[in-house]
Amino acid sequence: MTAFAKGATGVAMGMAAALAAGTASAQEDPIRIGLLLPFTGQYAWVGENVQPVAQMIAEEVNGAGGIGGREITFVQGDTEGVVDAGTTAAQKLIDVDNVMALVGPTSLSFSGSKNLIIDNGVPMVTPTAGTTELDRACQDVCFRTVPSDALGGRAIARAATDAQYLGEGGTAWENPVLMVAQSPAMVSFLEPIERSFSDFGVEVAKVIEFTPGKPSYRSEVQEALAADPDGIVLVAAPEESARVMTNAFQSGYDGGWFVTQDQTNAEYIELAGADLVNGTYGLEEVASEEGQELNRDFETRYKEYSGDDVKIFGTNTYDSMNVIALALLSDQMDDGEITRASLAEHIRAVSDPGEGKTQVTSFTEGKKALEAGEKIDYRGLVGPIDFDDWGNIAAPFGIRKVQDGAWSTVAVVPADALN
Amino acid sequence: MDLLAFATGLISLALIYGLLAIGLNLQFGFAGVINFGYVAFFAVGAFASAIVTLPPPGSEAYLEASARYDIGLGLPIAAGFIAAALAGALLALFIGAVSARLATHYLAVATFAMAEVVRSVLGNETWLTRGEFGISNVPQPLGGVISPESYALFYLALTAVVVGLIFALLRRLGEKPFGRLLRAIKDDEVSARTLGKRTASAKLRALAIGGAVGGVAGALWTHSLGVVHVGQFVPIVTFQIWLAMLMGGSGNHWGALLGAFVLIAIREGTRFVGGIPGLDEIAAANPSFLPSLRFVLIGLLLIAVVRFFPGGLLPERRRKAPAAPGTAPAHAPPVPVAATDGPILEVAGLRKRFGGLAAVDGAGFVLRPGTITGLIGPNGAGKSTMIDLLSGVQRPDGGTVRLAGEDITGLTPEEIADKGLGRTFQTPRLYPSMTVWENLMVAGMPRGNETLRAGLWSSAARRRAEQAAAARAEAVLAELEIAHMRDELAGSLSGGQRKLLSLGRQMMRRPPLILLDEPAAGVNRRLAGDLFDRIAELNRQGTTFLIVEHEMQLIMRYCDRIVVMHQGRVLAEGTPEEIRANAEVIEAYLGGAVA
Amino acid sequence: MIFIQTLVFGLALGGVIAVSAVGLTLAYGVTRFINFAFGEFLTLGAFFCLMLAGMGLPLVWAGLLAALIVGVLGVLLARAFYDPLMSRGLLPLLVTSVGIAFVVQNLVRMIAGSNPFRFPLPLMRPIDIAGIFVPREQLIILGVALAAMLAVHLLLRFTMLGKKMRAVADDPALARVAGISSRRVLDATWFVSALIGALGGILLAITQITVAPQMGWHFLLVVFAAVLLGGIGSPYGAMIGGLLIGLAMELGATYIAANYSYAFAFVVLIAVLILRPRGLLGGRG
Structure with a gap:
């Protein structure tokens, strides 16, 4: 046998074995959900944060008898943070694993897998892509449980420019600086924040875009401080955020900070250090006063489940997965059959508001209501989860502040205050 | 599905x-x-x-x-x-x-x-x-x-x-x-x-x-x-492309294409590691486990491919030379140099230092057209450096080199080669992954045929030039009695055969002046004699030679004149008889031998 | 004022780069290939240090012990993967080292997960010298960097091992003839290279506050730039190159554009190479 033949046989056998393994598990006929997320590469933490929350809900579902007796299982589709790997990962999930729905993708992978998702009509409920690129990208099958960065950015500007949202002792910012990391998930905040500050009568003194992954940001911080800001809005991944804030501290900065909802979690306090982030403002999507309580319950439940604090995208994943699970159940109860097309319709059916609908906040609640023959309206951690035609949600925002090493809510910015 | x-x-x-x-x-x-x-x-x-x-x-x-x-x-x-x-x-x-x-x-x-x-x-x-x-x-x-x-x-x-x-x-x-x-x-x-x-x-x-x-x-x-x-x-994309090319076999377009298919098969095939029974639980407990395992496998494959398939899955194959052309084998005529009555090569005051060492220190000599000149001297006398300086492989620090009256000091090797100076290396620098025939063809191919355009469109004139080169290659192969090795890789030749082939490459070009660096070193005595007979024959046809050689018998027998170098300078110059009688030369050699 | 402040920042970053670059270039001198897995020594150093500190060891001891562990790992890796290829030329080694980088980085992720960890150094306000802020972490980094470079200098100049390393680097064939066991020198070189790399990784962790599996791989290109700028194989060149690249990055971020600061460092490198193809202190290939 030639060297080539040996190599080719080896690869072929590996593929065959892998495919056989794939089909073998198909016989048990669980409902497969694809996790189309980065698990390796620069954004590997995204997948790592989303998966346990999704699993927690799946265990809740499976523990209660599954969806008509079928269990929910997950298949990872690692997008590696590269466009073409995201596309091939989506291809495998859709064509080979036959997933019923997708949790994900991130903004980067959406660009490459958009056509696949639309052409195959696979419902996706992404907890991770707030990019303004998705605001008008696709109808019918695309949903997201993260508000557009356009809204998040506007909420930050609204709160920062009005002392009533900043809690006790807070003063409105008059000379803000905006620092944004150059990465797909972050840049879409830039324009909305800058424009909104202007709309609310305050001009951003300086916008600094910086390269992610640098070991230090001292010069960038120095440039920011040269504008003598009374507050800095920081839009970056946890690592870079911690680095920028530390470098600013080391450069003697003691003004205010505002971070996006991605950093507004206990995990970030731990990473950056409680002393450092004390007094930092953050954002949280909330449905209402009651929504805040749900958030605290979720934090406790997740800590019990995983032993960890809630990380970025945790709350969004909770809603994404609950919506999918409830839609699956509703679809199954409808005619005993679940297809991708009918699932997309049921995602709307279980989340849209309506007269006489029972409001539910978890799968277990929803299941009870559905089994009682009621129609349901899921209301989540990040808002009422009422999707518009393009699958976007809108929500009031809670303004939170780090006090004594923990986030506490200081105000709520109602949806109409953002106009 | x-x-x-x-x-x-x-x-x-x-x-x-x-x-x-x-x-x-x-x-x-x-x-x-x-x-x-x-x-x-x-x-x-x-x-x-x-x-x-x-x-x-x-x-x-x-x-x-x-x-x-x-x-x-x-x-x-x-x-x-x-x-x-x-x-x-x-x-x-x-x-x-x-x-x-x-x-x-x-x-x-x-x-x-x-x-x-x-x-x-x-x-x-x-x-x-x-x-x-x-x-x-x-x-x-x-x-x-x-x-x-x-x-x-x-x-x-x-x-x-x-x-x-x-x-x-x-x-x-x-x-x-x-x-x-x-x-x-x-x-x-x-x-x-x-x-x-x-x-x-x-x-x-x-x-x-x-x-x-x-x-x-x-x-x-x-x-x-x-x-x-x-x-x-x-x-990482660059490295994937490298991986594809190396897996397939570099130098070989079929291999590169195949490598890409194997790459994608591995890259996407490893996505199925989750199907291996028993891994689900670990994967559920640690979301990073399977995706990272996938890249560990890819990394290990990369290492294994390089280690166990050095040439890739489809190693570059030896190319078979086309059958000898119908036209009769023909020797290349020696290229005429600009008519001059003076010396073909004049070296004056040539200097080259390496750090603190003066390898060539103000050396000078002349070569008459049509002669064979031996360049001898103890080890470290600066002979090989001299050849490098003359052929442009190294730039002199000072002094002049004139080829047929024209100043070629400091020109690039290719310019000097074009002006009619050929050379071989002490350790023959052939193209080891190419066949004997290809080695000759590269040497004999006119520049006009090596252009990109010539590669895309062939013309009658270019075909004729290629046939002429192929005919010359046949003649050289026959002359050097290595015709049976025409499709062997140059890298697989014995030391002596390599020396022959490097001379053969010069025979394809026939420059008027050829510098040979130890053509007989490591060659058995009979083959060495044959080699010098060929040199003498080429010399009769008009080629001038400068030969660095340690084998005194050959030098004395074949050379018209001898230049002796010692410590970077020319110690003596003259006919073999004069050199044999020169006391200084004997002293230098004995001194060199003792030291 | 801003200029001086930027210089201060640049020097500290340069110190981290310089230490790492010295480790990489030392190995090159003896082995004649650029080790793409070198970044993983940094990552491993930082993670082991974090782990040992988590087990209650004081930070200094944790750092030293981590460096030693990585040094030994370096020798083992080299023996298993590089040594069998030493006679096969440049490319197989380069590609193998890329493969090792993949394997190590992902093994770390398999065990530690993808989320970054905080490096346990307390938060400190800077020292204010006539309006110039000098962060205390930077003093630590510069101190360790200087000590490490001094140690390398002493090693190369005054120890038998250092002399042998230099001899092998100058002329491997001659060194063999002179009876220098290349096996031992090779092992020692890998040990020192990996150990310094781990130290660089710990300094990097102090600089960037966080520790993550891909940290070394990301930093590698900057280290390469420093090594080339100084001239491959020249430890003193690597020190200078590291400081220059650090300064270039911070100056670029301040005076050109923050989003081009990496690019600016590479442009400096390429410009230097156009003028001096073997780097600032590189004499040979």
């Missing part, structure tokens, strides 16, 4: 990576350029094609897609592919020009860095590329005409046609004198230069073609997805 759709997408991707691997193969497998920034060509090709074909801002299609990019030329897809090829080629020319003087490691890291600079520019110049947002709605060829269900198949066909055409073209080019020259450069650039080859420009051309191929791959990629995003063009 829709395996057909799955396979279609992957085969298209494998073809695109195959194209990338072929382009890289032309740069490395042929021309030996270690380019660790190949992804940059892929990137500029993708962006160029996208920008050229996007509907212009303000147009109906632009508004309908609620697009937000700033530049779109709205030209047909074909124009996009041409723009992509041009963009890739221009970037390659730029990188080539900037890094022309860099050696292996410096080149590898400099190209790596340049690709990162390109990525940084593409990521930051948002007016051009929309940066981290990327551009969606890149037009797809016949996108509105073909139904979405069959579009993937259509695109696969289109990709196969484009890749097939380029593949055929490059394969043809590889078998032509141009490709042969590139492989010679990869094996030994300095030696190619001493045969008068313009290696820098040939390498630049190979770089440019490789860049253009990478650009076209970028165009194929962006139109297949309908998006272009800078997040694709990270360094």
Whole structure:
């Protein structure tokens, strides 16, 4: 046998074995959900944060008898943070694993897998892509449980420019600086924040875009401080955020900070250090006063489940997965059959508001209501989860502040205050 | 399960990576350029094609897609592919020009860095590329005409046609004198230069073609997805292309293509590691486990391939020389030099220092046309350095060298070779991965036949020149009695045969002056005698020789004159008899021997 | 004022780069290939230090012990993967080292997960010298960097091992003839290279506050740039190159554009290489 033949046989056998393994598990006929997320590469933490929350809900579902007796299982589709790997990962999930729905993708992978998702009509409920690129990208099958960065950015500007949202002792910012990391998930905040500050009568003194992954940001911080800001809005991944804030501290900065909802979690306090982030403002999507309580319950439940604090995208994943699970159940109860097309319709059916609908906040609640023959309206951690035609949600925002090493809510910015 | 759709997408991707691997193969497998920034060509090709074909801002299609990019030329897809090829080629020319003087490691890291600079520019110049947002709605060829269900198949066909055409073209080019020259450069650039080859420009051309191929791959990629995003063009893609090329077998376009299919099979096949029973639980407890395991496997495969398949899965095959041409074998006539009554070579006051050591320290001598001159001296006398200085392989620090009255001091090896000075090396610098016949053909091929154009279109005149070279090769093979080894790799020859072949390469060119560096060292006595007989025969036909040699008997018997070097200077010069009687020479040799 | 402040920042970053670059270039001198897995020594150093500190060891001891562990790992890796290929030329080694980088980085991720960890150094306000802020962490980094470079200098100049390393680097064939066991020198070189790399990784962790599996791989290109700028194989060149690249990055971020600061460092490198193809202090290839 030639060297080539040996190599080719080896690869072929590996593929065959892998495919056989794939089909073998198909016989048990669980409902497969694809996790189309980065698990390796620069954004590997995204997948790592989303998966346990999704699993927690799946265990809740499976523990209660599954969806008509079928269990929910997950298949990872690692997008590696590269466009073409995201596309091939989506291809495998859709064509080979036959997933019923997708949790994900991130903004980067959406660009490459958009056509696949639309052409195959696979419902996706992404907890991770707030990019303004998705605001008008696709109808019918695309949903997201993260508000557009356009809204998040506007909420930050609204709160920062009005002392009533900043809690006790807070003063409105008059000379803000905006620092944004150059990465797909972050840049879409830039324009909305800058424009909104202007709309609310305050001009951003300086916008600094910086390269992610640098070991230090001292010069960038120095440039920011040269504008003598009374507050800095920081839009970056946890690592870079911690680095920028530390470098600013080391450069003697003691003004205010505002971070996006991605950093507004206990995990970030731990990473950056409680002393450092004390007094930092953050954002949280909330449905209402009651929504805040749900958030605290979720934090406790997740800590019990995983032993960890809630990380970025945790709350969004909770809603994404609950919506999918409830839609699956509703679809199954409808005619005993679940297809991708009918699932997309049921995602709307279980989340849209309506007269006489029972409001539910978890799968277990929803299941009870559905089994009682009621129609349901899921209301989540990040808002009422009422999707518009393009699958976007809108929500009031809670303004939170780090006090004594923990986030506490200081105000709520109602949806109409953002106009 | 829709395996057909799955396979279609992957085969298209494998073809695109195959194209990338072929382009890289032309740069490395042929021309030996270690380019660790190949992804940059892929990137500029993708962006160029996208920008050229996007509907212009303000147009109906632009508004309908609620697009937000700033530049779109709205030209047909074909124009996009041409723009992509041009963009890739221009970037390659730029990188080539900037890094022309860099050696292996410096080149590898400099190209790596340049690709990162390109990525940084593409990521930051948002007016051009929309940066981290990327551009969606890149037009797809016949996108509105073909139904979405069959579009993937259509695109696969289109990709196969484009890749097939380029593949055929490059394969043809590889078998032509141009490709042969590139492989010679990869094996030994300095030696190619001493045969008068313009290696820098040939390498630049190979770089440019490789860049253009990478650009076209970028165009194929962006139109297949309908998006272009800078997040694709990270360094890891370059390494994947290298992996594809090395797995397949470098220097071999079929191998590169095959390697890309194996790469995609591994890359996507390892996604199925989750199917291995027993791993589910670990995977559930640790989301990073399976994806990381996948890359651990890919890394181990990479290591294993390099370790156990040194030549790749499809190692480069020995090329068989075409049958001897019908035309009768013919010797090359010696090239006439400009008519001059004076010496053919005049060396005066030549100096070269290496750090604190003066290797050549004001040496001077003259060679008369039609003579054989021996250059002797103890070890370290500066003989080999002298040959390097005369042939331009090293630049002298001072002094002059005149060839047939013309000053050639400080010229490049290829310029000096063109002026009629040939040389061999002490350790023969052949092209070990090429056959004996190919070694000769490279040496004998006129420059006009080694151009890119000649590789793409053949003309009657060029065919005649190639036949003439082939006929000469037959004559040289017969003359040196190595005709039976014509299809052996030069790297597999014995020491003596290598010496013969390096003389044979000069016989293909027949320059009026040949410098031989220890032609008989390590050659058995009988073969050495034969070799010197050939030299004497060539000399009778008009070639002048300067021979560095330790074998005194041969020197005394064959040389008309002898130059003795000692400690970088010329100690004595004269006929063999005069030298034999020179007391100083005896002293130097004995002294040298004792020390 | 801003200029001086930028210089201060640049020097500290340069110190981290310089230490790492010295480790990489030392190995090159003896082995003649650029080790793409070198970044993983940095990552491993930082993670082991974090782990040992988490087990209650004082930070200094944790750092030293981590460096020693990585040094030994370096020798083992080299023996298993590089040594069998030493006679096969440049490319197989380069590609193997890329493969090792993949394997190590992902093994770390398999065990530690993808989320970054905080490096346990307390938060400190800077020292204010006439309006110039000098962060205390930077003083620590510069101190360790200077000590490490001094140690390398002493090792190369005054120890038998250092002399042998230099001899092998100058002329491997001659060194063999002179009876220098290349096996021992090779092992020692890998040990020192990996150990210094781990130290660089710990300094990097102090600089960037966080520790993550891909930290070394990301930093590698900057280290390469420093090594090339100084001239491959020249430890003193690597020190100078590291400081220059650090300064270039911070100056670029301040005076050109923050989003181009990496690009600016590479442009400096390429410009230097156009003028001096073997780097600032590189004499040979």
